[in-house]
Amino acid sequence: MADAIVNLALEQLLQITTQKIGEEVRLVGNVENEVEKLRSNLEAIQAVLLDAEERQMKGDRAVRRWLDKLKDISYDMEDVLDEWNTEIMRLQFEGELEHAPAPKQKVPSFFPCSCFGIKQAVLRRDIAQKIKELNGKLEIINKEKDTFKLEKLKRIEGPERVSSTSFVDMAEICGRESEMNSLVSKLLDERNEKQRDLPVISLVGMGGIGKTTLAQLVYNNDKIMSYFDTKIWVCVSDPFNEVRVAKAIIEGLECLTTDFVELESLLKCICQSIMGKKFLLVLDDVWSEDYNKWKSFYHCLKNGSYGSKVLITTRNERVASIMGSVAPIIMEQLAQEECWLLFSQLAFFGRSLEECEKLEKIGREIVAKCKGLPLAAKTIGNLLRFKGTRDE
Template sequence: MTMVGELFLSAFLGLAFERLASIEIVSFFQGGKLKDDLLKKLEIKLLSINEVFNDAEERQMRDPNVKAWLDEVKDAVYEAEDLLDEIETEVCKTKSEAEFDTTSSKVRNFFTNVSVNPFEKKIESRIEDVLRKLEFLANQVELLGLKKRSGIAEKSSQRLQSSSLVDESSIYGRDVDKEVLTKFVLSDDGSGNHPSVITIVGMGGLGKTTLAQLVYSDKRMKDYFDLKAWVCVSEEFDVRRVTRAMLEAITLSKDDTRDLNTLQVKLAEKLMGRKFLLVLDDVWNENHTHWEVLQRPFCYGAPGSKILVTTRSERVASTMHSAEILNLKQLSEEDCWMLFTAHAFNKGDPFANPSLNAIGKKIVKKCKGLPLALKTLGSLLRTRLFPREWENILTSDVWNIPYDESNIIPALSLSYHYLPAHLKRCFAFCSLFPKDYEFDKEDLVMLWMAECFLQKPQTNQRIEDVGDEYFRRSTIQVFLPAIKCR
């Protein structure tokens, strides 16, 4: 999430502009003794930086000078945000105090007193300090070679925890892999009471979890195994946490037990004499001792039990003594095009807009056979019907940025980059939660409401309906696919 975190500042620039135009802020400046042009100057400086922000966001990951400039901009914008917070708080405080004054003289005096209010004097000094910082940063734009962008995003209206559910109609090119993996899982390998470990290995965005979901949901698994459980492990391999997650997945109930021994005894009792299939998704642990402790209850299961693991690391597969390893490959060119068109074109029909086909095929090649990249960019382009918009994606500098492990980052970066500002803010807020955090949609909408991230509702529309609309947007669904809905 490091890359995504570095991109989020643009979302809060948009929020700053909205707050500068709020009734509380405008009335404070108009009614007080502050310099009349301070508010306008602050808005102009932020606008001048915003004009080059799209270019800076794309270049920051390959140009350390631009990254340093963005860090300084971030500090200045956050400082401006703090000032606006204090002003709004002061206005609300003064109005609240005035409610106990029948003549409302306190409010009038706050804005009309001949003497300068101490709060105003302090705020004025701090605003001027922020303006000096922004002026310095704006003067560096030409030196850094930053270019103004049109801001397409403004004109358009931590990997999350996985689950076992899958929409098979949206999967392409994995039939052979599924059958190979199914054969491994259903095989009688004579391993006794020690379940065999089968590992899917591949880079991020390749579809390891999706393949595991396909096998897990296959009817043959239900007929062959006495019980199944799905656990998302992720980077922090805490034996107690993972053991509790396995127990809860089997019992379908929450368990607050904190003692590891008690948890493992409970788990062993549930597995006793039963043939089970356990999926451990997104495993990063390469510590053999941790794995040895975790797998102790597994030997209580019946012969033929299996552990299905997904990981990016072959060392993880070795650590877990995998009996079978499936190295997942990129999709074929034909499957890539089918997956992309299913998301990019209405009803998956590329002939509905033939002028986009040639550009689309070039974009598909840049996705390097990664299903997540194809799905992400396809969803992004679905509402963009003009060749120029597709060309902008194809020729973006983001594709030229080197990445260590996966080619998925450019696609995700582009999809975030073209989100409208109000959706960027909501997505940025989600990054405050731990990786694999399981969101509840209604709770998250309430949090967005509390942060004033939701746009004002139209006539006969509730603010909650605005939050629901954000989830119906295909672009935000690509980023937040695993939110629970009540």
């Protein structure tokens, strides 16, 4: 549990400082050093969490108290990072960041840049102070771990990342209507039909937010199915293996030739197969920031008919930009009630109305901790399906 919380905090840090680097970091002044310390402390603690969790399960109360303190700080950290990210998005929406010129030199946090104004300067100092306070608490936790002589245990490697497919159960989906309508509209947009460039559309968001599910929903949408001549779904994942991806595209196009091994031959096959066809290619779970791995595919795919589109899902907005995506759709957390509906249909499956009513209060408290992540709601909902009492 602690490992999952620390992982989430690290991912939020990555999302803010790497995925959206620029004006957003300047929003909180000269705080990069504190953020780097925060990341370093989290990674040092993360390295020994497996040993700590095993020790607490064996009854080590001191380690259990240490883990409880870590969880409390991690939850506080999530709140601060959420506040930071929310303000970034608000300022972007209002246009206050988009047109703000980058300062030519670092500006001390007590001396606000003229482009932000008093309110933004106050917010900047407030968030910077909270991050500094959190760092102080986390440094204490980090030092305390040394007294327990925790070891860096190697995790038993699990199975390979499960490949996604285009199949989805519509009945299990809650919310996402507005995002789906927006995405369908972009895919059906014909304003680029007279241009030579192949439009790349992207879904961007943290892990578990529902990018793949939304892509699946749209892939199976009636309007999409009738608009495109052919559709191909490829789970790219990490690393980006060009030959494997090329072969997967060829399989999706149902080409007869499957014995090519060189990328050049594979791309020629794709190029010939899509000629005159209006296609939709979905590249799910893209991580690579190497433009050279994508460049050959892009030039090859431009041989398709006007109206063809490429849809990618990625956790990293930089990846979307490198692949030529303009105005990505940023996936946000589910609304609390939508998250509850998703959770309850799994956790309360097969229960009586009376039993559901008894468990609803604690169920909603659990859903609040899912932070609007549909994957978290589904995973925990499935686990709790077999728990019969409130204590369980």
